[in-house]
Amino acid sequence: xxxxxxGTVEQVHRxxxxxxxWLVRLGDSGADHATLDEMAPAPDGGIRIKTTQTLxxxxxxxxVTQFHRGDLSFVREELWTPIVDGRATAxxxxxxxxxxxxxxxxxxxxxxxxxxxxxxxxxxxxxxxxPLVGGKIENFIGGQLVDLLIAEQRFTTxxxxxxx
Numbered sequence: 001x002x003x004x005x006x007g008t009v010e011q012v013h014r015x016x017x018x019x020x021x022w023l024v025r026l027g028d029s030g031a032d033h034a035t036l037d038e039m040a041p042a043p044d045g046g047i048r049i050k051t052t053q054t055l056x057x058x059x060x061x062x063x064v065t066q067f068h069r070g071d072l073s074f075v076r077e078e079l080w081t082p083i084v085d086g087r088a089t090a091x092x093x094x095x096x097x098x099x100x101x102x103x104x105x106x107x108x109x110x111x112x113x114x115x116x117x118x119x120x121x122x123x124x125x126x127x128x129x130x131p132l133v134g135g136k137i138e139n140f141i142g143g144q145l146v147d148l149l150i151a152e153q154r155f156t157t158x159x160x161x162x163x164x
Contacts, residue, residue: 001146002121003153007160009109009118013088015159016080017047025155029148032056032071045082050075063137067130068099078107086111092124100129101137103145122149 005012015021019039026034031053038050054073057065064072075097080090087110094103105124112119126141128134 001124001149002119003149004112005118005120005153005160006157007118007164009083009086009088009111011160011164012109012118012120012156013080013083015156015163016049016078017041018163021156021159021163022049022051024159025152026051026053028155029053030151032059037075038077042082046080048077048079050077052076061140063133063140066133067128067137068096072099073097076103092122101141102127103141120153 007015019036022036022039026036033052033054035052036049037052038048040048042048052073052075054071057070057072060068060072073096074094076092076094078090078092081088087108089109090107092103092105092107095101103124103126105122107120107122109118109120111117124145126138126145128137128141130137
């Protein structure tokens with residue numbers, strides 16, 4: 001998956017290190033409840049961010065409620081490197097506590113060739129270890145990830161415009 005931002009690599013990375021950015025972004029995420037659990041800047045300019053987003057059970061599709069009772073929380077962690085040679089990378093992980101599901105991925109934030117903005121490429125693997133329906137759930141989560149990436153790109157571009 002990939003998304004292009006209206007801001008430079010430096011502007012996007014700076015947003016990722018801003019607590020207010022995360023609080024507003026999570027509040028705008030569409031989740032029923034969202035928290036910024038950890039924000040740990042590294043001395044070298046990198047940062048670790050951990051969030052939890054929860055959807056109420058009534059909003060979940062039947063294929064998900066077959067394997068998970070109650071509200072569904074998704075814990076996501078992003079570990080971003082500092083900007084080196086005009087680019088930053090991240091390791092992204094996600095899990096659903098109490099469910100046999102996880103996400104692992106790598107993100108790369110680079111300038112776009114035209115120089116007007118940046119591009120984040122995300123390669124992610126979703127694994128749901130549930131017999132028979134695991135693939136359906138993985139497809140559902142994959143579709144949600146695409147929607148989430150688009151929404152986060154839009155939010156970040158607006159944030160940079162309004163806060164630069």
